[in-house]
Amino acid sequence: MLKPRLFDIVLIGAGPAGCACAYQLAESGLTVAIIEKNIFPRDKICGDALSADVVNQLYRMNTNLAEAFLKRNPKQVSKGVRFFAPNNKSLDIHFTNPKHKEAVGFVMKRLNFDAFFVEQLMNVSNVSVFENHKAIQINHQGESVVVKTDKATFQAKMIIGADGANSIVNRKLSNNKIDKKHHSGGVRQYFENVKWNDAHGLIELHFYKEIIPGYFWIFPLPENQANVGLGMLSSEISKQNINLKQKFTELIENHPNLKSRFKNAKPLETIKGFGLPLGSKKKQLSGDHFLLLGDAANLIDPFTGEGIGNAIRSGRIAAEHIKKAFKERRFDADFNKKYDTNIYQAMWNELRVSKSLQNLLKISMAF
């Protein structure tokens, strides 16, 4: 058997959480391997909405990183959100970013955003990116963890699960189980030529009784394209036996608020679905020699479905924890519990408010 490749840290997943963590570990003197099953640029099923918080997180990491992102295209500036009630009445809320006025919100395909982030790691000397490596096995071995991919074996003191909603790190090392009350299903389809009621450039959230808690969205993209999708709480999907792809098509083809807007629209792909682990319930975020980040740690806002900002935030917090762990030579579950505390200190208040909004929406739609 080939000898394992030795690193201080093995990070699984090069999405926003993994990239942020690796980026924040630059110049730490620690060797980092990022294992990613895809090759960039790669698609990720998402609404592609990048809130001002995402840009602020990039600024918190490094001004050059944030400014490189602001210069990067294609992306669509989004100055706010338009909420639609079932009767098609709408309410506009305009975003402001007191810290960075030019950085409000954006819609950028994850194909482009994630590739941008990974590119930023290519010149970080202590980080090695292993694309096209799927982690298939993880085991504790003495005072380290061994990760097998379909191509090689890696060994490290710390393993970081930044591997998204179906995280293998979460499944193999934690006691967490999927709870459908704290999980949503989502579908997405890119379109061209959706009709806009006016040139508002806002992201649109449409609330309909039959998909509560959840919403239908239309997010504008450059070149007359749009990211269109539908997300709904998984426990309701099961309870009402809803086929989300079918419901999505039904709404587009038949709903009076949408029908005419999609009459001349052309789908650019088949409808694609993926899960959203919501941060409406606390869970185990760490243990002996491991931490969970981003979607692997259920950090998606339960009301808006946004997870990219918190994924990056968790990457930043994880990196600071990892630096301390190596300084104190502590990788045990007791020490790593501080990471859970830090994450919820930074995010729980906002996640709790969003959970209440999700409940409120359910109640208000019942009348």
Ligand SMILES: Cc1cc2nc3c(=O)[nH]c(=O)nc-3n(C[C@H](O)[C@H](O)[C@H](O)COP(=O)(O)OP(=O)(O)OC[C@H]3O[C@@H](n4cnc5c(N)ncnc54)[C@H](O)[C@@H]3O)c2cc1C
């Ligand atoms: C339909 C939908 C719409 C959404 N809309 C929005 C939105 O508009 N705005 C927003 O902020 N958030 C949105 N989200 C949430 C957002 O997509 C996630 O919160 C975000 O991608 C989390 O980042 P992450 O880095 O934790 O995980 P991911 O972005 O999922 O990245 C995980 C990475 O790990 C890799 N990986 C997985 N398993 C393995 C393995 N075994 N071995 C190696 N690599 C592996 C994957 O290939 C991937 O690159 C949406 C989600 C869905 C499903």
